[in-house]
Structures are given as structure tokens and as C-alpha cells.
Amino acid sequence: MSNTKSKTNLINDCYLLFGSEIFNSADFLKALSPSELKTAYRKKAFETHPDRAHSLGKDRETLDELFKYVITAYERLCSVVHGEHKYILKDEASKKNNVSRTYRHTQTKQTNATGFSSAGNARKSKRIHKRQKTTSDHFYKGNVPKRKLLIGQYLYYSGLVSWRTLFNAISWQRKQRPIIGKIALDWGILSYDAIQRILTERSGSERFGEHALRNGFITYFEFLSIIGKQKSLQRPIGEYFVKNGFVRSQTIEAMSVKLKKHNREMIKNDSNFF
Numbered sequence: 001m002s003n004t005k006s007k008t009n010l011i012n013d014c015y016l017l018f019g020s021e022i023f024n025s026a027d028f029l030k031a032l033s034p035s036e037l038k039t040a041y042r043k044k045a046f047e048t049h050p051d052r053a054h055s056l057g058k059d060r061e062t063l064d065e066l067f068k069y070v071i072t073a074y075e076r077l078c079s080v081v082h083g084e085h086k087y088i089l090k091d092e093a094s095k096k097n098n099v100s101r102t103y104r105h106t107q108t109k110q111t112n113a114t115g116f117s118s119a120g121n122a123r124k125s126k127r128i129h130k131r132q133k134t135t136s137d138h139f140y141k142g143n144v145p146k147r148k149l150l151i152g153q154y155l156y157y158s159g160l161v162s163w164r165t166l167f168n169a170i171s172w173q174r175k176q177r178p179i180i181g182k183i184a185l186d187w188g189i190l191s192y193d194a195i196q197r198i199l200t201e202r203s204g205s206e207r208f209g210e211h212a213l214r215n216g217f218i219t220y221f222e223f224l225s226i227i228g229k230q231k232s233l234q235r236p237i238g239e240y241f242v243k244n245g246f247v248r249s250q251t252i253e254a255m256s257v258k259l260k261k262h263n264r265e266m267i268k269n270d271s272n273f274f
Contacts, residue, residue, distance in 0.1 A: 010080060013073035017044050028163055031138040034081050041074040055203050057214050138162055148266045151252070152237045154259045161246055169240040176235040180209045183226050189218055 014028060017040045046052075048067045053060035144157045156166045181198070184190040190198075194217055202211035213223045238256075241247040 010076060013077050016069060016073045017041060017077070028138070029077075029080055031163060032077070032081055034078075037074070037077055037081050041070070044070050045074075052203065056206065138164070144262065146266060146269070148263045149259065150237075151256060151259055152241075154255060154262065155241065155247065155252075158255065160251065160255070161241060165241075165246055169237050172240045173234055173237045177230050178233050180212075180226055180230060183229050184212075184218065184222075187226075189222050189226070 010029060017037070045067065048063055048070050050060050050064040050067055053063050056063070139159050139162050140157050141159060142157075144154070149157065152161075152166050152169055155161045156163060161169075181190065181195045185192065185195060190212070198208060198212050198215075198217060201215070202208065209218075209223055209227065212218045213220065218226070238247070238249075238252040242249045242252060
């Protein structure tokens with residue numbers, strides 16, 4: 001297994017350890033701390049360790065191969081996080097210099113299009129960005145990726161929120177979701193005793209719903225229905241940005257309109273490709 005340290009490998013390593021909801025770019029890597037990397041690695045290593053194949057209901061050889069990838073990804077990212085191979089990111093950063101220089105000149109124009117107006121509101125936008133910098137200075141300054149996005153992702157790629165602010169927003173949104181067990185209990189799908197049994201029997205990293213499905217407590221249709229209900233009841237992520245003063249509600253509305261147009265174009269491009 002290759003341990004070559006290239007930007008492509010590092011980005012893929014981020015996807016493996018952190019998932020697609022957290023954005024993996026040069027900015028992400030520059031902001032990544034050793035403690036955050038170690039936490040993500042430990043979680044992923046526990047989820048993929050071959051010794052847990054039986055409890056997870058998965059093939060040991062498959063887990064063994066994935067576990068090796070996790071270790072390799074962690075080792076590569078460690079070398080960058082600790083500053084040993086920061087040069088790998090310099091090429092990408094230099095390509096963004098022109099974007100970075102023009103970003104300041106176009107900021108007022110961009111904010112006008114997204115709900116801010118004139119110099120007074122531009123100053124308000126600057127204060128909002130300054131507030132986010134107390135958490136992270138890393139804002140995305142490249143082009144918006146040509147793929148379907150969620151509103152939080154779109155705000156990040158538009159340079160309106162930092163990646164760490166987005167990370168916190170995603171964590172907040174997940175905490176607002178109603179518990180799957182409660183939905184199943186309210187619907188009469190699971191009894192209180194069944195819920196206690198699932199909580200007792202499942203492994204530390206296995207999700208409640210996955211364990212219930214795998215062990216026959218619920219059907220696949222019931223699982224999908226519960227997950228769908230859970231997502232429908234979760235708080236919109238835009239609420240986090242507005243409530244904490246990162247983005248105005250008018251900006252969320254304006255960006256939502258732009259996002260719909262963006263996603264329609266991506267769907268159209270995909271259909272033309274096939």
C-alpha cells in the first residue's frame with residue numbers, strides 16, 4: 001500500500017477519516033490540529049478494526065484491508081499536521097493567491113448579492129467574519145465545486161463561514177435530532193424493553209438503528225421510515241448560523257435560492273453526461 005504524500009492522497013485521507021460532511025482541502029488541512037486528527041483516527045480505527053468483524057456483521061478480510069487504509073491515512077496526515085510536509089500544500093495555496101487578492105475587492109459586491117447592502121452592511125459582514133476568526137481563520141476562497149451541495153456546504157464554499165464554524169453547525173444539528181429509539185417507541189415499533197436490550201447489546205460505535213435492523217428488531221422499511229422522520233424533525237442548519245450571528249437570515253434565504261439553481265445545473269450536467 002502506497003504511502004506517497006500528494007495533495008490527492010491527503011484529500012482522500014481526510015474523506016476517509018472525517019467523512020464528506022467536513023470539507024477536505026488545503027484550508028482544512030492547514031486548520032487541522034493534532035488532537036482533532038487523533039480523535040478522528042481513534043474513532044475510525046475502532047469502527048474498522050478486524051477484531052470487531054463478528055459484532056459488526058462484516059467480513060474480516062474487508063475490515064482488515066480498510067483498517068490498513070485508516071492507519072496509512074493517519075500516518076500521512078500526521079506528517080502534514082506536525083509540519084513535516086507542509087510544502088505539499090504550497091502549490092495549491094499559490095494557485096489560490098490570485099483568488100485571494102481579488103476576493104477582497106469583490107467582497108462588497110458579493111455581500112450585496114447575498115443580502116448585505118452598501119458600506120454599512122459590508123462592515124457588518126466584516127464583523128461577522130471577525131467573530132468566526134476567534135474559532136478559525138480558515139475560509140474557503142476557491143471556486144464552488146461542481147457537484148450537488150447542502151446549504152451549509154454552499155455557505156462554506158461561498159466564503160461566508162469558516163470550515164470550523166460549519167463543523168460546529170453540523171455537530172449542533174445532529175444534537176438537535178430526536179432520538180431514533182424515541183421515534184420507534186412513539187410509533188409502537190419498539191417497546192421500552194427492546195430499546196433497553198438494544199442499548200445494552202450494541203457495541204460502542206454501532207448506531208442504534210443499525211443494530212436494531214441487523215438483529216431483527218425492526219424491518220428495513222421501518223428503519224427507513226424512522227430515519228426519514230428523524231431528518232424531517234431536525235432543526236435547519238441555517239438556524240445555527242443566524243442564531244450565533246455568523247450569517248443574517250436574509251443571506252440564508254438569498255443563498256438558498258442560489259443553491260437551488262446550482263444544484264439544478266449539476267443535475268442537468270449529470271443527465272447530459274449519461
